[in-house]
Amino acid sequence: MSRKKANILIIDDDTYITMTLSMFLEQHFTNIKSINFPEQIPAILEQENFEVVLMDMNFRKGDTTGNQGLYWLNEIKKQSPESSVILITAYGGIEIAVQAMKKGAMDFIVKPWKNDKLLTTVNTALELSRTQSKVQQLKQQSKILEADAGMHHVKMIGQSPAFHQVIENIEKVAATDANVLILGENGTGKELVAREIHRRSQRKNEVFINIDMGSLSETIFESELFGHVKGAFTDAKESRIGRFEAADGGTLFLDEIGNLSSNMQAKLLAVLQNRTIVKLGSNKQIPINIRLISATNTSLQQMVTEGTFRQDLRFRINTVEIYIPPLRDRIEDIPLLCSHFLETYKKKYQKASISLPDYVVKKLMKYTWPGNIRELQHAIERAVIMSNNQALQSSDFSFLESSSSAEESPLDTYNLEQLEKWAVENALKKYKGNITKAAQELGLTRGAMYRRLEKYEL
Incomplete structure (x- = not known):
């Protein structure tokens, strides 16, 4: 039986409970982790995104009030709002569990539970978590795309041999998922070529996200590209996704990549090598799935020779090069x-x-x-x-x-x-x-x- 890909966390002070739940859920889902002390919650949520959290309502011996469960429920929702929380309670704690649902819990299970009911509840929580995450991603994607609206239907125009050579190169590379570096003077239409590659690619129904690397300063580079969590810096009043996460599944276009400082080049290279990002203010690694297209009006080879551009980054971004001739x-x-x-x-x-x-x-x-x-x-x-x-x-x-x-x-x-x-x-x-x-x-x-x-x- 194939297991469904999922990140699930179990929190219970009873080792027998965490072991029993883990053994059952590992038959159906890929990544199950457990902890026995609620004080460990902030650290483990800092390291990893959990789509579903199963948590006991009481952690002190003899305590049946459910107050600890309510407290930690609130902490989980603050730190990981997209996580679906399922509470574990004894029969006598149903009333407090219902109260917890009003405060953000997705559902509860009663000890002793029935495995089929437990599995249904976890699957429902998993789908809800993914829907909420997708909605949040789409909201922030739409903000990023608003400034981009006028470019989607611009056609490439030309009849010269040089123009037809560019089109031929686009056709060759578009169907692949290879990284592309577009070379050409300012004003030649590098972004238009990038959009045409995306339009003809297998990712054409996904988003195309562009960013002018030349406009990024050191201070906003990580936030713009990788996103940030609430409180990461003074003006970070809410968490926000970056361009990499917004482009997940689609194409990311990095214009004027030759303008990056050596420090920014190193951070970008690490992301492209690991295919994961870490938001500013967080330690969680988030996997990304993008098709990368870059562009520059400078000679990266000359910059490598001069020591101003990393050779390993140049190799990483230019599996294929497309040159756009000037209008003259x-x-x-x-x-x-x-x-x-x-x-x-x-x-x-x-x-x-x-x-x-x-x-x-x-x-x-x-x-x-x-x-x-x-x-x-x-x-x-x-x-x-x-x-x-x-x-x-x-x-x-x-x-x-x-x-x-x-x-x-x-x-x-x-x-x-x-x-x-x-x-x-x-x-x-x-x-x-x-x-x-x-x-x-x-x-x-x-x-x-x-x-x-x-x-x-x-």
Whole structure:
């Protein structure tokens, strides 16, 4: 007969009772521990999580009041609120046992007990404990996920060979549970790749939890990643799970992992090696089951050489590496990205008629984009917000404007095309991108003005 995985604690001053209960329950459950003195309760609960606690109501010889049982029940619920407590009482103590249930006990059994009734009660207590723990985890997960809500349905967009190589690598690694390290400059979409790996993985129906490691200081590192118990530090007014526990069963994404101090690296490595966490202020080891994805915009190999990043941690996090090229190396994707961001911000800012002409897109494709996709996204959002025209112009993207002083003064040339381009550019500047007024200044119709804008890619 297979035994059910469970952590059960028996507390009774009668050695015969603890031995009898242990022998019976060990036939059905995996981890049974017992103690004979209630004063041992705080220490053993500090070391381990028990889903079910079976406890006698009286520990002093001749005492039948049940007061000790009520006291220790209260202590157990304070220290381990998710534990289901089953009280052990003599027939004459049923009234006090009922009173204890009002104070948080799950049920009681009467000595001498019937094994089938005992087994049913323990199984019910076990399911209740796990339900309460899951509810608590879900509540705290939802708090962590609230700030994350907008990212879940963002699609990866591209058509360049470099983009297709990234997708191919994602497909290869997603179905495995291997740790992945994503490399790339800021703004290239490392988190988007991490989410796409999760979306295609066997954990796709579980949570995706992300954390920016660069934003963590030494003082909050353990609390954020591993959680803390009530009273662990001055402001710890309640216990809280960390990102590792919140991601249990799913995927944990550690962004900018290269920013960790040596002390933080050591603590992270210990967790990844042991697959357990210990909350701040506690000694209990909590097993974790996560798929780890990390990302960095720095060369970890160079940091290892310089002695600023642990070689063993680097090996632990990068079973597979995926490199995301910068936007300047995948310029074929810029038109698609422009179209996507334009549609997004047209809806967001209720500017349905605004457009982005091809000649402006071509000019955007010539820019180096040091901030990569994030810079392009912000540039289009700003242009949509600030433009007064139905068609976005080069002047709506200030970084595209030439800094040459030739734009401020007549050209030293008689070339008609260069003179016309200079006139069109400066008319647009004079009227802050207002095409109608600029066309009037130049003596052109709007149609003629648009043809020149396209001709000169302005």
